[in-house]
Amino acid sequence: MPPIKRTKFKLTSEQLLEMFYWLKLIRAFDERLSILVKQGKVRSGVYTGIGQEAIIVGTCFGLRREDFICPLHRDLGALLMKGVDARTMMSQMFAKTTGLSKGRDSALHSGVNELGIFGNTSMLGANLPVAAGLGYTFKMEKSDNVVIAYFGEGASNVGDFHEALNFAGVQQLPIVFICENNQYAYSVPLEKTMAIDDVAIRAEGYGFDGVAINGNDVLAVYQATQGALARARGGDGPTLIECKTYRWHGHSEHDKAFYRTDEELAMWKSRDPIPTFTTYLRARHVLDDQKLKEIESKVEATIEDAVEFASSAPDPSPEDAVSDLYA
Amino acid sequence: MSKELSYLEAIREALAEEMRRDPKVFVLGEDVGPYGGAFGVTQGLHEEFGDLRVVDTPISESAIVGISIGASQRGYRPVAEMQFADFISCGFDQIVNQAATLRFRYGGRATVPIVVRAPSGGNVGGGLYHSQNPEAWFIHRPGLKVVAPSTAFDAKGLLKAAIRDDNPVVYFEHKYLYRRAKGPVPEGDEVVPIGVAATRREGSDVTLVAYGAMMTPSLEAADRLAKEGVEVEVIDLRTLLPFDKDAIFRSLDKTNRLLIVQEDVKTLGIGAEISAVVMEEKFDRLDAPVMRVAYPDTHPPFSHILEGANLPNADTIAAALRKLAAY
Numbered sequence: 087m088p089p090i091k092r093t094k095f096k097l098t099s100e101q102l103l104e105m106f107y108w109l110k111l112i113r114a115f116d117e118r119l120s121i122l123v124k125q126g127k128v129r130s131g132v133y134t135g136i137g138q139e140a141i142i143v144g145t146c147f148g149l150r151r152e153d154f155i156c157p158l159h160r161d162l163g164a165l166l167m168k169g170v171d172a173r174t175m176m177s178q179m180f181a182k183t184t185g186l187s188k189g190r191d192s193a194l195h196s197g198v199n200e201l202g203i204f205g206n207t208s209m210l211g212a213n214l215p216v217a218a219g220l221g222y223t224f225k226m227e228k229s230d231n232v233v234i235a236y237f238g239e240g241a242s243n244v245g246d247f248h249e250a251l252n253f254a255g256v257q258q259l260p261i262v263f264i265c266e267n268n269q270y271a272y273s274v275p276l277e278k279t280m281a282i283d284d285v286a287i288r289a290e291g292y293g294f295d296g297v298a299i300n301g302n303d304v305l306a307v308y309q310a311t312q313g314a315l316a317r318a319r320g321g322d323g324p325t326l327i328e329c330k331t332y333r334w335h336g337h338s339e340h341d342k343a344f345y346r347t348d349e350e351l352a353m354w355k356s357r358d359p360i361p362t363f364t365t366y367l368r369a370r371h372v373l374d375d376q377k378l379k380e381i382e383s384k385v386e387a388t389i390e391d392a393v394e395f396a397s398s399a400p401d402p403s404p405e406d407a408v409s410d411l412y413a
Numbered sequence: 414m415s416k417e418l419s420y421l422e423a424i425r426e427a428l429a430e431e432m433r434r435d436p437k438v439f440v441l442g443e444d445v446g447p448y449g450g451a452f453g454v455t456q457g458l459h460e461e462f463g464d465l466r467v468v469d470t471p472i473s474e475s476a477i478v479g480i481s482i483g484a485s486q487r488g489y490r491p492v493a494e495m496q497f498a499d500f501i502s503c504g505f506d507q508i509v510n511q512a513a514t515l516r517f518r519y520g521g522r523a524t525v526p527i528v529v530r531a532p533s534g535g536n537v538g539g540g541l542y543h544s545q546n547p548e549a550w551f552i553h554r555p556g557l558k559v560v561a562p563s564t565a566f567d568a569k570g571l572l573k574a575a576i577r578d579d580n581p582v583v584y585f586e587h588k589y590l591y592r593r594a595k596g597p598v599p600e601g602d603e604v605v606p607i608g609v610a611a612t613r614r615e616g617s618d619v620t621l622v623a624y625g626a627m628m629t630p631s632l633e634a635a636d637r638l639a640k641e642g643v644e645v646e647v648i649d650l651r652t653l654l655p656f657d658k659d660a661i662f663r664s665l666d667k668t669n670r671l672l673i674v675q676e677d678v679k680t681l682g683i684g685a686e687i688s689a690v691v692m693e694e695k696f697d698r699l700d701a702p703v704m705r706v707a708y709p710d711t712h713p714p715f716s717h718i719l720e721g722a723n724l725p726n727a728d729t730i731a732a733a734l735r736k737l738a739a740y
Contacts (some may be wrong), residue, residue, distance in 0.1 A: 409517065
């Protein structure tokens with residue numbers, strides 16, 4: 087299989103700072119949610135992506151409104167980047183009427199078609215056939231819009247993964263499959279769930295390219311995504327990008343994650359995508375103390391405003407439990 | 414007098430007409446392309462509408478439904494074919510968890526206009542995996558609609574209604590009726606509304622509720638009873654979810670006796686639900702216990718002797734009617 091061509095890209099200082107803002111906002115959002123769960127203010131259903139933010143920022147940055155994303159349960163940041171405002175997102179976690187599902191389900195089971203966001207179920211990998219369907223419509227329309235479909239390495243063992251990627255390969259659909267390989271399917275480590283090291287090689291069985299990259303390097307993720315997007319928009323079909331990463335918290339906030347060692351966690355924390363990017367931006371004189379302070383203040387204000395809004399937003403009424411079942 | 418079509422031709426005509434009317438309608442499934450489907454339902458469609466709108470898929474029932482759901486989120490109205498209703502179990506998750514819940518969990522901001530066609534039923538020598546009647550699984554899932562036509566007229570009219578409906582509809586087409594049921598069909602824009610039963614025979618002594626291929630032996634049994642002085646009112650449900658409670662109640666007000674006939678196995682089939690609803694809301698109108706004639710709680714066997722022993726027929730239905738009338 088020919089190697090994927092290196093994609094050149096140039097980001098302005100403003101764009102780099104915007105990426106930085108998103109990294110910080112997504113991290114802060116998840117960290118706040120974690121606290122809100124401990125405080126009993128958010129009931130549960132919180133699956134943080136802390137440690138995995140570079141994947142979201144690197145893949146969502148610069149997407150068109152018409153492009154579709156099919157995020158997984160840890161990708162709250164993807165919804166924010168695709169245009170769901172922080173108040174709505176926080177309301178969703180607070181189960182308020184101002185949330186996407188009006189209190190009917192937590193987290194990321196809601197989508198917004200107008201923003202190009204699909205909301206998956208808890209059945210991991212079930213978003214992938216849907217992504218194929220979305221991509222198929224772009225193919226029918228001969229449009230150059232694309233779909234980005236996210237899944238964990240765990241979901242790559244589900245039948246839907248095979249059915250969707252096979253169809254995408256046969257039909258040469260404009261889809262970028264992003265594997266967030268965070269090493270654990272809940273408690274079970276990768277080596278117990280697959281006999282290969284890289285999920286990326288599974289792409290070969292579907293007739294398209296797969297690459298494994300450092301998922302904690304936002305620019306590496308961005309570069310690989312831009313290459314895959316160019317192929318997809320140009321009618322050259324799907325690509326699988328496996329982003330190696332690690333989730334710092336447990337599977338969900340109630341999971342103490344005793345199945346892994348402190349040393350392993352510490353090693354991955356040393357690869358935290360945010361300080362790495364901070365160092366890069368400082369070295370390039372894109373970021374200084376003042377800009378950092380500005381960004382951190384903006385992040386804090388956004389989160390505070392969202393929490394304030396969500397906690398005082400109206401609760402759903404009992405009749406909402408049985409409405410919106412049929413159009 | 415309009416033209417007469419077979420049940421199978423009526424389905425095909427509904428598909429073709431809807432595809433001509435609305436470019437957002439397309440069909441997908443196994444062998445539905447140039448081959449025309451395992452039963453020939455989609456014959457000619459590929460020739461008229463081409464590869465993109467008549468999609469031969471891999472053997473991937475879950476993806477077939479998932480792709481349909483994805484396309485529906487961009488305004489398309491896909492009609493997915495399960496080659497046999499028995500295979501719908503492989504697409505079950507996408508139907509019951511993805512499609513059925515979507516509108517609810519999106520806070521009412523999206524619709525899922527998909528149709529899943531499922532050739533069902535026995536008496537065709539199909540054995541365990543080509544004879545099943547899995548409608549009850551879907552009647553048990555809020556958010557879905559379930560239809561089961563018994564005539565060519567309804568086969569066409571209900572399919573057109575299902576395609577135009579904004580909700581996911583599971584359309585059970587009975588294989589035994591494909592070439593045996595013939596009759597006039599609706600023309601032009603006429604549809605058969607979902608949720609409305611049809612009274613096939615008027616009577617004042619016993620109400621018989623049935624659907625699909627059970628209509629034929631039910632009407633035959635009613636004719637026999639008429640010769641014995643018992644007038645049976647025969648209601649064709651046509652839609653199983655939501656079923657036409659009012660039509661059943663109106664009839665019960667005349668007859669005070671109810672028999673439900675289903676080809677599905679007895680335990681927790683639609684007969685159980687109708688019976689429970691009648692007990693709850695019409696108990697004071699009953700002069701006899703609600704009775705059921707159904708498939709025994711077993712699997713559809715291959716041998717015609719064994720299958721014949723299981724299938725309800727005019728004899729078993731007439732016997733139940735006599736018992737009810739005499740109660």
